[in-house]
Amino acid sequence: MSCRNAAMNYLARREHSRQELIRKLSKKDFSQDEIETALDGLEQDGLLDDARFAEAYTRARVNKGFGPVRIRQELNDRGVSSELTEQMLTHWSDDWIMLAQQQQQKRFKCLAEDYTERVRQARFLQHRGFTSEQIWQVLGGDD
Numbered sequence: 001m002s003c004r005n006a007a008m009n010y011l012a013r014r015e016h017s018r019q020e021l022i023r024k025l026s027k028k029d030f031s032q033d034e035i036e037t038a039l040d041g042l043e044q045d046g047l048l049d050d051a052r053f054a055e056a057y058t059r060a061r062v063n064k065g066f067g068p069v070r071i072r073q074e075l076n077d078r079g080v081s082s083e084l085t086e087q088m089l090t091h092w093s094d095d096w097i098m099l100a101q102q103q104q105q106k107r108f109k110c111l112a113e114d115y116t117e118r119v120r121q122a123r124f125l126q127h128r129g130f131t132s133e134q135i136w137q138v139l140g141g142d143d
Contacts, residue, residue: 003030004038008047015053018043019079054080058088065103068096070129100130100138112139 006028007021016024018039025035042048054075061071068089075085104111104121112118118139125135 002038003028003034004041006030007038007042011042011047015056016048017050017053017078017080018048021048022079050080051084053078054084054088058092062092062095062099065099065106065128067100067125067129067131067134068092069131073129096130096134097137100125100128100134103128103130104138 003025006025010016010021010024021039022035025038026032030038039048057075057078057080058071061074072085072089075088076082104125107124108121112121121139122135125138126132130138
């Protein structure tokens with residue numbers, strides 16, 4: 001199987017970033033030159049696009065209830081440029097607090113009554129990838 005065909009098989013399943021495909025194809029013992037040539041061709045044909053990948057990935061993670069910190073890290077791990085990542089996260093900037101509220105209500109049903117419970121809920125939202133500011137807006141951190 002050629003390097004291009006292997007890359008197309010990966011792309012047929014889901015969008016991938018260029019860096020993800022480089023990692024996967026390297027494991028299949030293709031040379032760096034073969035990989036670069038194949039991926040350049042796929043980009044020219046419009047089959048590989050980091051912006052399209054970042055948009056689809058961000059949308060999927062937002063729909064699963066993850067916040068901007070976690071999504072930023074995951075996109076970085078997948079080789080998406082920080083400029084493109086910030087562009088995708090800015091698109092969703094108006095929705096982060098509402099999303100954090102939805103996750104808090106889904107998991108805990110009600111706001112925390114005491115400090116210990118508030119810290120527990122904050123830790124949950126932090127793990128989901130929300131910023132401290134977003135978390136305390138949701139939990140009413142005025143104590």
